[in-house]
Amino acid sequence: MTTKEQARPLRVLQLTDPHLMARADGDLLGVKTRESLQAVIAEVLKVHGQPDLILATGDLAQDGSVEAYRVFGESLKAFSCPSVWIAGNHDHVDNLVRVASEYDASARHVIHGGWQFVMLDSSVPGKVYGALADSELDFLAETLEQHPDLPAVVALHHHPVDIGSDWMEKIGLTNRDAFWQVVDRFPQVRIVLWGHIHQEHDLQRNGRRLLASPSTCIQFTSGSSEFSVEEKAPGYRWFRLYPSGCFDTEVNRAESFSFTLDVNSSGY
Secondary structure, rough: OHHHHHHOEEEEEOOOOOOOOOOOOOOOOOOHHHHHHHHHHHHHHHHOOOHHHHHHEOOOOOOOOHHHHHHHHHHHHOOOOOEEEEOOOOOHHHHHHHHHHOOOOOOOEEEEOOEEEEEEEOOOOOOOEOOOOOOHHHHHHHHHHHHHOOOOEEEEOOOOOOOOHHHHHHOOOOOOHHHHHOOOOOOOOEEEEEOOOOOOOHHHHHHHHHHHHHHHOOEOOOOOOOOOOEOOOOEEEEEEEOOOOEEEEEEOOOOOOOOOOOOOOOOO
16 A cells, blocks of 8 residues: 555545435425435535545435435445435434345444444434434443544434524434533544534534534525525535544535525425
8 A cells, every 4th residue: 555545534425414205306395305416416526526435314315215215325326435324303214224224324333444433313203303312322332432542423313512593402412411421431532423404514512523514405594593494505515534533524515506495485
């Protein structure tokens, strides 16, 4: 291996909240979600090329259908790397896990490029808000205990902090204190990553980066007190992770994607 190859960072792509449907023309507030996902994938390949790993952080399907998850899996064949999928509040967990297994995307802990990735299920059946069961918190603690020297990304669907949006405070992670009690025990956690909020956030907590990313379909208005969407393009987050634990990250959007958004909707 050459020095240049050794120095190359691990390239990780986060895709979140595609809200796919069994219907090919399924749309969310006027945005055809299959088309917006394809536009985002094309943007990734144009701007960054191939990633080494894809983190899919929930609400992969709007209708929870097996067909929607298979569309997602087939869409990811544009990339030559593995992916890992976790559930959001719109997902049907059993269907997601079934199809994720077909695409070798059901791993909950991945070690790659000198980093570890811990994927948590914060979904609560029939609810919009999230919570981490005791079994999930135990899994997080036990996994981090086993690999104290590997920098870690912890990913979940629901936001575990206040994001300054009143209507979304009620639908975030409800047992966030229990979550942070675990995370705070492990200094190797460099990044906590989530979806759900359909917008970009970049926060700090005890030296860790707390990151949220745009949806591959519609975007919620940042800082809004009530449900609101804004005409920002669908997007994704890209990481370059170094074995030292250093990293950089950026959000990009498929600005050329044309859509007509129902900005007057009171929900989705």
